[in-house]
Amino acid sequence: MANSDLAAVEPLHPILAEGVKARRARPAFPDIGPEAAKRLFEEMQANPEGLPAVAEVEALTVAGAEGALEARLYRPDTQALPPLVVYFHGGGFVVGSFATHDRNARRIVNAAGALVVSINYRLAPEHPFPAGPLDASAAVADLAARAEALGADPARIFVAGDSAGATLAIAAALSGRDGRGPVLAGLIAFYPVTDMTTIGAGVSYEAFGDGSVGLSEADMIWFRDLYAPDPADWNDPRCSPLTAELAELGELPPTLVITAAYDVLAEDGALLAARLRSAEVATTYLHVEGVNHGFIGAPNPPPATLSTYEAVADWMKSLG
Template sequence: MPLDPSFQLLLQHMATLPQPAGLQEMRAGVLASAAALPRRPVTVAAVRDLHVPGAEGALPARLYTPPGEGPFPLTVFFHGGGFVAYSIETHDQLCRELCAGAASVVLSVEYRLAPEHPYPAGVNDAWAALAWAAAHAPELGADPARLAVAGDSAGASLAVACTLRARDEGGPALRAQLLMYPPTDFGGGERYPSRRENGNGFFLTEDRMAFFAQMYLADPDHAAHPQVSPLPSARLHDLPPALILTAEFDPLRDEGAAYADALTAAGTPARHLPGPGMIHGFANFTALSPAAAGLMDEAFAWLKAALV
């Protein structure tokens, strides 16, 4: 279907903005842009900042508690940003909506970023935070038996890596994984028509993806690691049920859909929720696009049902 009119206007506006001169300017710019975005009204009972153990030190985190009486399910969330940018601040609204919509405590974790901390630093931080959250769920007002991981884009990649490690390293047991437009095959761009169809003009570009990969993977051989490219290289059996959202106008569309198919073929329950008219990042723009809001509400409802 055609590009969502709200995103057409957004992209036209973005095309008039100067490109950041470097990584630090990019990081500052996304923080400012996120702060200026309109927000959907959403009610959560409490929000507090804390620190959780990472692989090599404490990590900033933010805990969201839904209205009602706990203990609640617990969802550990990892933000997107190409592994090089964004933070718990840029994804604050998304996590509020996730908390309220899924009726789950949400722990949003700010892992170390590349290039200062290339792979596997982010994966190791995500894993350490997940293990800590599972062990300390009662302190967070949550039930460790109803545990999920979620993430968007790069954060979805980290969530996938956590599901693989949880299976292979004896837990914690995960009930669900919510993956928003995940990158699942760093080395297979030529296999996916969406990389060519949507490689320019739709927010996430092929050039930017190449930059992110160069920053994240100090050793190019790491692109083949199952934690980086699970679609071609990981064993996908015995993983938690998954919901995978994709966007029609996203270079990552086809590998996200292919990952859902591969999970299903391996015996892991997986559902693919396509986003007609959407662009990469639509989960952060629910106040701009009613269609994006509808998709996210459907995703939150899925997670709520999976964590009953």
């Protein structure tokens, strides 16, 4: 896809524009430090009204790289053996939890009829790279081994995530290539971070880096420098999937990449989709107009949010 194809066509939906306005009225994360940012993000996302209902929600413990991790399991209302989706929340590798991304998990459950497990992986700066990717890989391997016991179809295991969580989902899928991990049915990446070495460069950063539509260049630099303070790590494929060799990427399962028109990460996702196709990975790319970074978790979702989840469900079903 040519970079010019990323130019926004539809205006940002008014519901999402109001959300940007509210966010800009709060302190910027880089101005208050990571501890305060973690608390603020949890407060910002705490909106229990109108949560989609699911059949059951339960606490779960899963394996991490250096100990147990908290997780939350969501069951669909179905008698069939559902697919399992292992979900990693966004938050720049620094903020967020399964609580902040509760809506995302519930919407996947209802759209796809899937059993979803959302993971609280270790966060920076207390646990910098590669703690996140190592936790993601360990959690996916653990849940794949337990899929049938949890009531899911062990032949239909998906990894998914949004933003930083999408990057971790990709890292988990990469770690399982060449038979070294569970066989995955697919990978779902909502607006992933794919190249730490180019933050601030490219058409998407040029258009939206000032933060006028949400996530800013300053936010991204702050997140990156807390998560991967050593620039030598930025070229590690677990940190920047675009740096992986084609042969390495070619072992990935069928992949769905979703980007938002008003997002500094739009080009990241577009470039990943193009590189996956060059690696002969079965790749579906969906660029969503009129939305910004984080749109899939909007409390009062515009139509594009729910239609995106429907597209995810259709894609999953197309894989069998």
